[in-house]
Amino acid sequence: MNRGFEIPKASTESAAAGIFDGLENGEEEIFPDPASQSIAEGWRTGVAKALERQFSAFVPKRAAGA
Secondary structure, three states: OOOOOOOOOHHHHHHHHHHHHHHHHHOOOOOHHHHHHHHHHHHHHHHHHHHHHHHHHHHOHHHHOO
């Protein structure tokens, strides 16, 4: 996503390790590098996430566990 931007970038290896760590820890959203971590709190407390939580009440329990 940030190809062409002259900014510090995480290595592929460190991003992959962050993703695997997040999966292992059962995280719902994974922010594996410093750039994405800078927006993590805003995402978790933002409007889109609030709507997701509200709409999850309409998902049948059986479908949610699939």
